[in-house]
Amino acid sequence: MHAEAAHAGPVVSIKGVGKTYKSGHTALKNIDLDIRRGEIFALLGPNGAGKTTLIGIICGIVRPTSGTVTADGFDVLTDFRRAREAIGLVPQELSTDAFETVWSSVSFSRGLFGKPRDNAHIEKVLRGLSLWDKKDAKIMTLSGGMKRRVLIAKALAHEPRILFLDEPTAGVDVELRHDMWEMVRALRETGVTVILTTHYIEEAEDMADRIGVINKGELILVEDKATLMRKLGKKQLTLTLQAPLEAIPEALADLPLTLADDRHCLTYTFDTQAEETGIAALLRRLNEQGIDFKDLKSEESSLEDIFVSLVHGARA
């Protein structure tokens, strides 16, 4: 494929990819997914869902049992050289060359990916990750969060166009996490596509343009974050009652109401998409029933709620 064609299509294209490990465990089933050029894509899913396996297949670490993958327009198996040149990977595990210095380890990565020496670039990467004053330190003397940065620096050393971050914020403090997202946004500004996995759903909510949810090896959802939030987003109205209620009165049984265990709170769930929220009717009918409340607040459901309900739905 020519560079022209490569730039037109999706930056990563996954077609019918399945993986059954030698143990007989099927980690991925027939995955189809296109990643758009320049987006931040978050892959969510519970432990063992197959996220790392999928990333491994794209990056050339795991061999797919079926299907094809292209990266930057190049088949990752038959045209592995050009496909892999485009990719940088920050693995989930903190595997580092303990005895190497930060500088030599990051320079090594650049060479390994076929790029000539460029000290200025390495310096830029190290400074960007606040690693510059550690450049001559042996990696084993660094803290876990620092090692994570070294892995990111290694992945960026060859100026990749696609960056995979497999749980980059696991075990990372708030400040570094913040820095990391700053960096991801800055990378996107330069046209780098970022694909990340995380268990911190609020991160995906903050960062991602699109979200994919994978569960038991199946991609159960891919959606623009905004659409997803709108489509599945529900609001909840919580009423704190003046007097405890024994049970929800018969007359209100048709409403989506739940009574909290302490009998002091009534929760009304409604769809943000609906024409009528039904709140006016609710308040009128509560009044008819003589139920008084002293406080009320409304909450939008988070991606986390959506995620939990999706994965539970799939499990059921």
Place this chain on the structure above:
Amino acid sequence: MNVHAIAAIYRFEMARTFRTLTQSIASPVLSTSLYFIVFGTAIGSRMGQIGGVSYGAFIIPGLIMLSLLNESISNASFGIYLPKWSGTIYELLSAPVSAIEAILGYVGAAATKSVLLGILILVTARFFVPYHIEHPFVMVGFLVLTAATFSLFGFIIGLWADDFQKLQVIPLMVVTPLTFLGGAFYSISMLPPLWQKIALFNPVVYLISGFRWSFYGVSDVSVGISLVATFGFLLACVAVVWWIFRTGWKLRS
């Protein structure tokens, strides 16, 4: 060809060597000196000449081969086993590096180190016994060929091993006995006739014999056969590596 990658791997491996410089230099110098004191001076003084060569000088080629084989195997096997063990292998697997390029980097570095070591032993030996080298080019040829072949062999072991024990077992249980029985310290012709025949099945015999010929012009088997046998083993190693890489390096799950 990803030349930058080959250079990066080569430099990385050489740096690993030079970090442990004391161990890399002191231990072979020490063990060679001990061999010369024990075999060359103490025992050698009671031994006659073998093929017109003093015993101390006679054992030099064998000693070099002994170290060359062990160091080549342990260097190359460690070089590839270590990243497998520590998990840093992910980077090599995800890099635009072909099998051939990885081999050139890893095996090239291991072989370089072995050749340097061989030269170091040669220099050390000078302090204990006088010797001469009749065919220096053939000598260097054997040195490089053997270092490359056994580094490749070590690379295969490193790929195959999935724990530290497997990493040690072949050098310890197979290579060391074969080198000791391969005529490092004696001439095959000193063995009883039956054992002389059996010895011909030992590939190390050909290495040591050919190498010794390059020093003193005397050998147990003809130097041509030695060369063929050494090349044969190299080709066998190349074939095994080829097969391993076709089946996914035994590294990719």
